[in-house]
Amino acid sequence: MGLSAEEVYAKHADELLRFAATLVGPSDAEDLLSSAVLRAMSAASWASVKSPRAYLFRSVLNEARQLARSSRRRLLREARAAVPDAVDPPIVRPEVLNAVAKLSVDQRAVVFLTYWCDLTVEEVSDTLGLSQRTTERRLRSARTVLRRLLL
Amino acid sequence: MNRVDELDGEIRRALNELGDAAGPAPRFDQLEHQHNASSSSRGERRLLVLLGATALVVAGLVGLAVVDRDSAEISTEPRVAASIPTTPQSVPPTISSPAFPPPAASPLSEIVAPLVPDGFTVLYVGGPPQTAVAYNQSGVRLEMTVDMDADVDPGQLGDEFTDTANGKVSADGSTLLTAQGDLIRAVFSIAGCPCELAVLDDYRPLSSGIVTGLATALTPANRSEIGDFRSSPIGTADLRAAVSTITESSLDATIEGERVVGPQDFNVSVGAGPADSSDTSMLTVEAIRTGTAHLVDDITDASTGTIVATQWVNDWQLVVTSLTGADQQPAFTTTQIEALIEQLSPLFADWTNTGPTQSGCATHTVVKGDSIMSIAQRYSITLDELAAANADLETLLYPGVEILIPCPATPVGVNGDQTGLESFEHAIIPPDFSVSNTVRFATTDDSVYVISGGNDDQGGAILIDRINRTTGELEGSSQAPVQGCAGPVTISEDPVADPAAVSITCTPTGTKDTVDVFTSQTKSST
Numbered sequence: 001m002g003l004s005a006e007e008v009y010a011k012h013a014d015e016l017l018r019f020a021a022t023l024v025g026p027s028d029a030e031d032l033l034s035s036a037v038l039r040a041m042s043a044a045s046w047a048s049v050k051s052p053r054a055y056l057f058r059s060v061l062n063e064a065r066q067l068a069r070s071s072r073r074r075l076l077r078e079a080r081a082a083v084p085d086a087v088d089p090p091i092v093r094p095e096v097l098n099a100v101a102k103l104s105v106d107q108r109a110v111v112f113l114t115y116w117c118d119l120t121v122e123e124v125s126d127t128l129g130l131s132q133r134t135t136e137r138r139l140r141s142a143r144t145v146l147r148r149l150l151l
Numbered sequence: 152m153n154r155v156d157e158l159d160g161e162i163r164r165a166l167n168e169l170g171d172a173a174g175p176a177p178r179f180d181q182l183e184h185q186h187n188a189s190s191s192s193r194g195e196r197r198l199l200v201l202l203g204a205t206a207l208v209v210a211g212l213v214g215l216a217v218v219d220r221d222s223a224e225i226s227t228e229p230r231v232a233a234s235i236p237t238t239p240q241s242v243p244p245t246i247s248s249p250a251f252p253p254p255a256a257s258p259l260s261e262i263v264a265p266l267v268p269d270g271f272t273v274l275y276v277g278g279p280p281q282t283a284v285a286y287n288q289s290g291v292r293l294e295m296t297v298d299m300d301a302d303v304d305p306g307q308l309g310d311e312f313t314d315t316a317n318g319k320v321s322a323d324g325s326t327l328l329t330a331q332g333d334l335i336r337a338v339f340s341i342a343g344c345p346c347e348l349a350v351l352d353d354y355r356p357l358s359s360g361i362v363t364g365l366a367t368a369l370t371p372a373n374r375s376e377i378g379d380f381r382s383s384p385i386g387t388a389d390l391r392a393a394v395s396t397i398t399e400s401s402l403d404a405t406i407e408g409e410r411v412v413g414p415q416d417f418n419v420s421v422g423a424g425p426a427d428s429s430d431t432s433m434l435t436v437e438a439i440r441t442g443t444a445h446l447v448d449d450i451t452d453a454s455t456g457t458i459v460a461t462q463w464v465n466d467w468q469l470v471v472t473s474l475t476g477a478d479q480q481p482a483f484t485t486t487q488i489e490a491l492i493e494q495l496s497p498l499f500a501d502w503t504n505t506g507p508t509q510s511g512c513a514t515h516t517v518v519k520g521d522s523i524m525s526i527a528q529r530y531s532i533t534l535d536e537l538a539a540a541n542a543d544l545e546t547l548l549y550p551g552v553e554i555l556i557p558c559p560a561t562p563v564g565v566n567g568d569q570t571g572l573e574s575f576e577h578a579i580i581p582p583d584f585s586v587s588n589t590v591r592f593a594t595t596d597d598s599v600y601v602i603s604g605g606n607d608d609q610g611g612a613i614l615i616d617r618i619n620r621t622t623g624e625l626e627g628s629s630q631a632p633v634q635g636c637a638g639p640v641t642i643s644e645d646p647v648a649d650p651a652a653v654s655i656t657c658t659p660t661g662t663k664d665t666v667d668v669f670t671s672q673t674k675s676s677t
Contacts, residue, residue, distance in 0.1 A: 006179040013177075018170030025549075026172035034182045092172045096165040097552050115159065116166045143158065150161040 005041050008052045015117060016056055022112040023064035023105055026092065036063040054127040061109050061128065099149035107142040110135055517552050526554070602653055604640035611636030613653065 003011070016037070021029035040046060040059035049055045100108060113124045125135045471492065515526055527537045540555040603614045611633040633640050633655065641656040 009179045017173050017176040018166070021169045021173035022166055026169060029173040030177060034177065038182055092168045094549070094552055096168055097549055099165065100169065101552065111162065112166060115162045146162055147158050150165060151158055
């Protein structure tokens, strides 16, 4: 691998942050990205990674899944602390947030790579380590939801 | 403009908005800082929780005094709480205890029982991994996991909880690999035991008494007993037996069961394959408790996996996946698989209404200042119920977003005609339908129907997606308006016995004509 960790990060930071924003929403995106990148680059296997870009995408997705898993626990915990959770709206239309909320984290990942990164089904599958069949199914079901909510 | 292009454009626009809202990416040298900064800003809120939790810990330690007294080298100091002053706490919200089959008596229950603090009820004991879950009346969840797999890389389980800020801490009789301030988790490796013990306690600093007490209970002498739990948890033994009946004659099968339990999710899977490890063909059966938007998707990621059968039993979906081995031959015949499904179905027949379902009959538009708590109080529902009806509630709780409010509804019958099924085939999902409500399922020989209540631009309506039971393909969608109903429509029948005659309720109130779901109207868009 010719590039240093810093160079690899700089090269992909923007699309990874956008990816994170799609997976967990804009306000948690930066935090998610930081955790994922730090975890990925401090892992022993980082040095032998063949495709750092795919590896980082997967790391962010894994981190987002983790967040979704602990989401209910955090939900109850933070509700107890009685801190209002609704924050100032970011510059995202509510219908977009609504639509994204109806997708699973995995569906969001496939949609992002397809529509933002313009990857083919094959490339999306390689990036996420899925079968093409699974990728296609996720994309199709996501489009069904999005058609209802965005158009 | 072509509708496909239009959708693609909208999706790109949506992604652009989300990405823009996240702002510029941090520089590389800011990553660590960002990580720590966000931890500390959260820390303030967390402190409130910890303050409230301290008193609970003290109470818990009193309850554990018996355990601790017997082990002189075990510290009774709560590790995390030591530096936090005790202050009055807010009263935690009451949630209804999750309705679930009572835990079966087992040796692990006896081991766990003395370790469970006063006021906690053990909800579930089972595995693998061997897990005990207990709740108290305030909804505080205590979860203990023991992973008995000898080949677990020490620290592998800990990796999941790694917190570099806290680092490793030593404890008497065991090694505390990680203690994470956020989720307050700890993973222990136990001396002389090829296993790891994880204690997850979301709301209180760890009581070392609980952890070391459980570790002490896991002596080598006890381990053989614990091994028995692999076959003892509810349901899994039945599943294994059912799978065995079709595998014994044809294959020297190895069967592994897995089970994940919680008030919101319940997932059982059993895999069977030939004992010859060079043959990788495999049959897996998964029973998935399903609410919304989780059909056969996401079940199989293996490139060789094919879903060969699915079956709905109440709110369970049994999914049989066949993994083809190197010889490219399916592991089981269709007849065997059908026999398996037939045997498995009754096991789930009475597993209904055992927990919250993902449904709703009203929506709430979030306004600034709303909290999860205030919304739940406003609609007189519990946090559990609110969380059950809304996946990802916290992540996307912004003003303007609609969330589902679950509530009971009175069924109103709507009749239909099965002969209308043909027209269903060619329907197109109209753009004006919004699923604001319940999603239910129904099965026929060939298909699974996903039936959604909601609104179209005229008022209450039902949307039905038909999915091929074998392949998981979406085959068609149809929409039927509910005359005289302003909407949204709630599908009150659960599960739906007949997809052509769906019982619905029009909310908030309203009478309605009889609606033929399949033939009355199929809207199409151009």
